[in-house]
Amino acid sequence: MKKVGLYFGTFNPFHIGHLVIANHLAEHTELDEIWLVITPQSPFKKKKNLLENHHRFEMVYRATEFYEKLKPSDVEFKLPQPNYTSKTLAELKDTYPDIDFALILGEDNLVNFHKWKNFERILEHHDLYVCPRQTNIEIPEQFQNNPKIHTTDTPVMEISSTLIRKMIKSGKNVQPLLQHRVWEYIDEMNFYR
Numbered sequence: 001m002k003k004v005g006l007y008f009g010t011f012n013p014f015h016i017g018h019l020v021i022a023n024h025l026a027e028h029t030e031l032d033e034i035w036l037v038i039t040p041q042s043p044f045k046k047k048k049n050l051l052e053n054h055h056r057f058e059m060v061y062r063a064t065e066f067y068e069k070l071k072p073s074d075v076e077f078k079l080p081q082p083n084y085t086s087k088t089l090a091e092l093k094d095t096y097p098d099i100d101f102a103l104i105l106g107e108d109n110l111v112n113f114h115k116w117k118n119f120e121r122i123l124e125h126h127d128l129y130v131c132p133r134q135t136n137i138e139i140p141e142q143f144q145n146n147p148k149i150h151t152t153d154t155p156v157m158e159i160s161s162t163l164i165r166k167m168i169k170s171g172k173n174v175q176p177l178l179q180h181r182v183w184e185y186i187d188e189m190n191f192y193r
């Protein structure tokens with residue numbers, strides 16, 4: 001059975017921290033492909049400074065175009081907002097009954113995972129790949145030593161989209177933090193200024 005890792009994110013913008021993680025998991029785990037799912041509206045996030053879906057999709061597309069195992073996904077664009085991951089997983093399972101879907105999460109997201117809609121059902125049916133971050137946050141006890149939760153050895157790069165947006169606003173050079181065609185798009189379109 002083909003195994004696909006779903007990396008959900010707001011990706012506003014998609015940065016090299018995201019890219020390094022996706023590529024690392026595609027190359028070093030049993031996941032055959034990684035799908036980067038651009039979320040229109042994450043349940044815990046405000047819409048402030050949020051670029052339209054198709055612009056965020058374009059950035060993920062540009063960054064991953066030449067990576068055979070990485071694919072942008074717009075599956076959530078047609079689903080109700082805010083986007084609950086459990087709903088999206090159900091939709092994907094209907095469309096692709098022959099694919100085994102796993103979830104990819106930053107460690108920061110595991111801390112709030114008990115607040116996600118239907119998190120228990122998600123864990124029952126899907127493996128979780130957790131990427132370490134430079135945080136001192138305690139992983140809740142209920143998620144420690146769970147055989148469905150795999151800690152990965154993805155490189156720790158403390159980059160965030162929030163920081164990149166702030167740096168662009170204050171005129172700093174952020175080019176090393178973005179795939180160069182993503183930077184070109186942001187620059188041409190005057191985003192985040």
Ligand SMILES: Nc1ncnc2c1ncn2[C@@H]1O[C@H](COP(=O)(O)OP(=O)(O)OP(=O)(O)O)[C@@H](O)[C@H]1O
Nearest residue numbers: 008009010011017105106109157158159160161162
């Ligand atoms: N530098 C990073 N290292 C590891 N995981 C990350 C990193 N940045 C984001 N993630 C994870 O990637 C997923 C999508 O992240 P998201 O689009 O919210 O990016 P972000 O850079 O954290 O954005 P923002 O700063 O706008 O909140 C989440 O699961 C998040 O935990």
Ligand SMILES: O=C(O)c1ccc[n+]([C@@H]2O[C@H](COP(=O)([O-])O)[C@@H](O)[C@H]2O)c1
Nearest residue numbers: 008009010039042043084085086116117
């Ligand atoms: O399903 C939920 O209840 C849920 C709650 C919070 C976040 N998520 C998903 O997690 C992804 C990363 O979250 P965020 O807020 O860090 O961008 C986001 O794209 C959502 O799809 C999902």
